[in-house]
Amino acid sequence: MNDHARVSDWRPRADIDLDALRANVRALLERTTGGARLMAVVKADAYGHGMLPCARAAREAGAAWLGTATPEEALALRAAGDTGPVLCWVWTPGGPWREAVEAGVDVSVSAGWALEAAAAAGRAAGRPARVHLKADTGLGRNGSPPAEWPGLVAAARAAEEAGAVRVTGLWSHFACADEPGHPSIARQQAAFSWALEEAERAGLVPEVRHLANSPATLTLPESHYDLVRTGVAVYGLSPSPEIGAPEDFGLRPVMTLRAPLAAVKRVPGGHGVSYGHHYTTPGETTLALIAAGYADGVPRHASGTGPVLVAGKWRTVAGRVAMDQFVVDLGGDTAAAGDEAVLFGPGDGGEPTAEDWARACGTIGYEIVTRVGPRVPRVYHGERPWETWTGTPPGPGAEPGERPRETA
Incomplete structure (x- = not known):
């Protein structure tokens, strides 16, 4: 022996290779098209790998955004010192909306009640809530259904004009991007295009439009828009054996x-x-x-x-x-x-x-x-000592977590 x-140690342990994570982020960035930036999804304790060390490594490798499911995850990133763009997407009534707004966390909104909660938090915080409107293009989970979408974008524009919110993103999520050729993929892309057109007609000008998850990032360049959301691929796993093994995409x-x-x-x-x-x-x-x-x-x-x-x-x-x-x-x-x-x-x-x-x-x-x-x-x-850690620096005069406004 x-x-x-x-x-x-006498207990089991999980070794986490942060150099591999950094290399995965860089490999995924190389696959993005049209200048799209990359969000590293760090929900669920970074898929079990440890949120804060993985978030730091992803930022260092070029991840412009971080993504979380719960508000607690997003607020933990802020508490650790991250000031870059963070999106949190699973919200329920009574959640810490104001705390998220005050921390500069972008929040996802799929329905009128959530828009009202975000706007109320913005008014209470004295700063606009940064909102990503989510369209249900066919996944059937969260997201505004097509019949309600025109009303939601109109209400969001009115809340913008009132200074309570700022629509910073428009987004949706694929159901079957891990199954190449699935007929729902084209249907969802068409539905998202329609949703973007409706938002534009309402007068919304978001910073980012995003649809692609890990499998779409790897196989559907036409879905990259302004931002791709990469989750499991950041950690070196293939989102589906059908689309390839990790090494086929330069992942470890x-x-x-x-x-x-x-x-x-x-x-x-x-x-x-x-x-x-x-x-x-x-x-x-x-x-x-x-x-x-x-x-x-x-x-x-x-x-x-x-x-x-x-x-x-x-x-x-x-x-x-x-x-x-x-x-x-x-x-x-x-x-x-x-x-x-x-x-x-x-x-x-x-x-x-x-x-x-x-x-x-x-x-x-x-x-x-x-x-x-x-x-x-x-x-x-491969963990590197950081006296402080920040994401994309805020623009001149911006509060922590804010960025200069961009056009889509």
Whole structure:
């Protein structure tokens, strides 16, 4: 057993390669067209990778915008010192609208009640709320439906004239951009073009128009407009195996999940393994116990299917994944307590990837990395010391978070 094959901590850990993240952002910027800028989406703790270190690295590599789901995420970025453009898009009645406006966070609006909440926050804060109006072009989640869109853009323009809001963005989101050739893609592009025309007729002049997510950034250059929103691709995962592997786009997975072997022992044939004895040893063999379980983010659905690199070979989870541990059968191979098991990583060291786990569990790579639990420490590699960190600097005389107005 080599020293480098041992895990220094007794718990599992996630190694986060920030140099890979920076390279991913640069690779994605190279694929943008028409001068479009890039938003790095850092919601859900940067897809499980750690929001603040990843946001800093993305800014440093050229991400002009950051994107979050919840207001708490956006406000945490501001509290950490970021002053660049940030968009937050999941809002509910009673949310911290005024706090977001005062922090210079751009807020997404999909309905009249949300526009009223943003305008009220702008009046209370004494500064216009920065608003992105979202159109539902076919995804069927948030976003204003076509029948309500003309009324929403007219109301937004009136709120602009009253000084309560400033419409800084117009946007929508693809449903099936990860399925090349899906008929909904063209329909959504046409619907978004119509939505932009309606907004223009209402007199709105946004700073940015944006439609493209990660798969559209990689495969639909005509959808790039002024800004692309890249989420999972920033972290080096492909948004869909159908459009290509990460290396096909110059991307490298950022997270490597490791765990130590807690025990290694010989057992006879016919020995039951883990709850329910869904696996019994076919003959005398060596079992290795890995100190990670579903409380750490190892999917219980990976029972009997999940791949792990142990002692230089791929193994498969033997029996059920428990809350804090699972077992692999080493057959005739040997290992020792403290040796390293690699659940997933970039794959160039022979280890499985997050996509391999996704296939084993019948899910997507997004879920595999995002579900890695908070008790798993993140160890950052390539982190650079910053006395302060800011995004795109505000223009002369602007308050934190504000930018000079642009035309679309």
